[in-house]
Amino acid sequence: MLTKWPAKLQLYPRDKTDQCIVAIAGRALGNDVKSVSLVVLRNQQRYQYARVAVDSITRSFAFKPTIKAELSQYSFQLFTHRDPPGDSVQVAFRDSIVCGDVFLITGQSNAVGRFADKPFQSEFCRTFGVNNGAVDYNPADTAWCLTNTTEGANALWGVELQRLIKEQQGIPTAIINGAVGSTTITDHANRDGNQPARMNSLYGRLFYRASKAGIVGQVKAMIWRQGEAEAVSDPTVYVRVFPQLYSYWKQDYPGLKKVYHSQINILTDNVVSAGVLRDFQRRSKTIFGDNEPIATVGLPGYQGLHYTEAGYRQFSLELYRLVARDFYASTDTSNIQSPNLQRLYYSTPAQDEITLEFEPDQEMHWPADTTITNPATGARYTQSLSNFIYTNYPTGESGLIKSVIEKDNRLILKLTKSITAKHLTYLPSSYKDNQVGYYVGPVIRNRRGMRALTFYQVPIAPPLPVASDFRATPVDTTAIKLSWDTASDSVSQWSIERADTGGLFKPLAVVPGAATFYKDLRRANGADSLKLGKIYEYRVRSLGRRAESGYSPVATASLQLVVGVKIGPELDLTNAGSLSNSSALVYPNPASDQVRVRLPLDWSGDAITLTLTNEAGMVVLQRNNQVSSGTSFLSFSVAALPVGTYVLIMQYRTGGVRCRLTVIH
Incomplete structure (x- = not known):
């Protein structure tokens, strides 16, 4: 007597390893049966063999063969072996068993869809039970069958989804459709709290079929097409009831990974709040996370409520691309989803x-x-x-x-x-x-x-302010300083872009909304580092959580080398202290060894920082000098430096100087 044995045409859901276990168990009825063997055939070829002893007390036996999720059909032959030894006896046989994926469809008439003029059939596309609409369900209708057969009629677009998965992914599928035309969302959410499989409701009949098929824990996705009934009556009902229906699905189908949530088309009934329903369907992805809204507006063959065969076939193709992305690691992912306003x-x-x-x-x-x-x-x-x-x-x-x-x-x-x-x-x-x-x-x-x-x-979010008085000012050869006057609590960030003489703007930096300046520093060895002699264009725009501004007017600047050495506000590095009108002198320039810097009179008796950088902006020499009172010059050696042009920077407590220094050997 068999207690676990595959049903005719049964599909077993695949696991994470792309296979499944076909549980087989029973009890031997004769005391002379000592062992039982199982032969598994794959496409009529021997695939696995196992033999187990019958438990001497309980007379029970069990097998757990695995089969693959592929376009192959498996058969199972069970044999008993008696004592005294003799020929084995085949006691059970089952063929046409597959491993694959399960999807559910429910909703109203557009989920039922229509049937193809030339229906597609395949031994790898299956369903379970009978969807007989709103009439009482016969509990005996619990057989596996092929889709698009007399007992396995299914929606055109559902069968098309199965066909595409079979042909493109090589995986068998079962789709169980519980949709019924002209039904409301309240009809679908009518669930018996204690007995969800009770067959006195749409919800119960679908769950009953899934339970009898043994797949409630392995359903990949729910495909939901409904809402027309509420759109012509009271759209707010949909908004109120769908979260409850969704919670039932998540509770009763614990393996559910996605809900493909169709947004209904524009109907002819003059109900202004129908837009509320459609917008809720649009926002379902934000509300529930695993929902994927699909637009039906613009599908071909629309007839005011239903569609021609072309419309349902197009829907199945668009649905397939999403399913392939979500469950079959498809690389075709660009622009396959319905654009959703952000x-x-x-x-x-x-x-x-x-x-x-x-x-x-x-x-x-x-x-x-x-x-x-x-x-x-x-x-x-x-x-x-x-x-x-x-x-x-x-x-x-x-x-x-x-x-x-x-x-x-x-x-x-x-x-x-x-x-x-x-x-x-x-x-x-x-x-x-x-x-x-x-x-x-x-x-x-x-x-x-x-x-x-x-x-x-x-x-519509209000406009963000555009940066005002936007300027770009060179800071010698080290940086270009950008500044603007705008300040607003509505600005979260400022996005800064830069273009060189080619005119193509590229992102440069993003700074906090409270900022009013940014320094574009010259960096060593960077491919995008500022270069001497090039003219750069800059623009900035404000960013907020809900909006962005237009760009500011373009500001232009170029790095500049300072040839003469002067002390003045434009060269002040510290922005502190009084400024002198005296001069400094660097000599010899060009230099090959020792360089002397004649100091202004008011620099003696204090600390001076001397920095030398190359054209890439790297520091090659840095010294701190305590200048004694009365000292008129400083000296340093460039003998070890490569030939080239350098920038000498000297900082003093009341100011600073910069100049170009050329090294020759």
């Missing part, structure tokens, strides 16, 4: 420009005006996205966009006038016209064609 702010003090900022890796594109053909009449008309970007929706304005600048992950909207709007909405809560009848107009996309998630009444 920040929205006025980017000029005049508030005649708004910046839409998406995730850092997105490459955003604004659509051209779209020509639409009425399929019923053949009439053609044009729609511009500018007419579907709203300030202070639903009572504000649209059509305010004069032009759009595409800049990596940002879209910079140039407006026709300055505005004072508090929030912005992308696409209306509902739409119905006299042509097609539903929205099939232009949408924001990234470079892979993924549509941006729609957003509703997102606050």
Whole structure:
């Protein structure tokens, strides 16, 4: 008698080692059975063999063979061996067993989808039980089967997901679909607290099937397409109930790693707060972390509620790329997710420009005006996205966009006038016209064609101040000092950029918001170090948590060598003490050995620091000298230094001097 034995067509979930254990156990009924053997076949070829003795008291036996997650089918043959020895007897046989991954689908009609005209079938694509809609469930419907068969009907896009995983990843899958058309989120969240597998609810019937399949702890992801029912009635219900439904999933499916959360399309029913529901779906990734929102707006074949086969196939392709990234280490990860708005702010003090900022890796594109053909009449008309970007929706304005600048992950909207709007909405809560009848107009996309998630009444952050009186001043050959006067509590950081004569600005530094200056130091041996004779351009902009400013006017500077040696405010290194009008003299210059520095009269009797740096800015000589009263000069040797041009810096308590010194031999 077998107590553990694979079911016909069963899929076992794979573990972290890309394999699984097929537990086999039972009790021998005859006292003369002394041992039991198991033969495992892989694609009809012998793969494993094991033989165990039957326990003399309990008559029990057990095997734990492993099979791989691959496009292979495994068979199991069980034999008994009696005493006295004789031929073994086959007592059980099971074939068509696979190891792979399990996904769940639930929601309403778009999760049921439609069925393909030419359905795809594969021995490596499976399901469990029967999704018979909202009618009572037969507890006996607990068999494994292939998808797209009479007993295993599944959504077109769900089967397409299985096909792509099979063909691209070589992994068998099982998808269990619990979706039912015209159902509400409350229907799906109706869970019996003590008996979650009770079959008097949608939740219970799906959980019952998963429990009977033995996969509740190994479900990879929940794919959720629902919300249309609430969008035409009370959208706030969705916002209130989804967190509870999500908590049930996490409790009952402990291995759940992702929730692919579809954002519904624009419906024709005039319910303004439908935008609230769609925006909650957009923000689900921020709220729950493991949610991945997917935009459905802009899918081909939209019919006002459902889609043609083309729309469901496109959805399955986009879903597959996310699944492949999350579970199959796919390297195709760039711009595969729906762009999701991260920040929205006025980017000029005049508030005649708004910046839409998406995730850092997105490459955003604004659509051209779209020509639409009425399929019923053949009439053609044009729609511009500018007419579907709203300030202070639903009572504000649209059509305010004069032009759009595409800049990596940002879209910079140039407006026709300055505005004072508090929030912005992308696409209306509902739409119905006299042509097609539903929205099939232009949408924001990234470079892979993924549509941006729609957003509703997102606050526009106020503009940050632009740096005023921005200057760049050379500090001899050691640095260029940048300074600005702006100070604001709303500024978190200042981003500084530099361009050389090539004109390409590159990030240089980021300093705290309270800063009003920065020194671009000349560094030794650095590839990007400042060089003598080059002209450098600088610009700065303010950064905040919610916004960024535009750039300051460009300031230009160049490192300068000081040929003569003077004492004056522009050469003062200490900014302290009184300044003398006397002069210092360095000789000989050029020098090959001893160098003398004639000191001004008011320098004697105190400490002097002497520093010599090469053209790369490295210190090659440094001395501290206590000058006796009446001493008129200092001397030092350059005999050991390589030929070249150096900068001599001398510091005194009331000032300092710099000059160029040439060494020859």
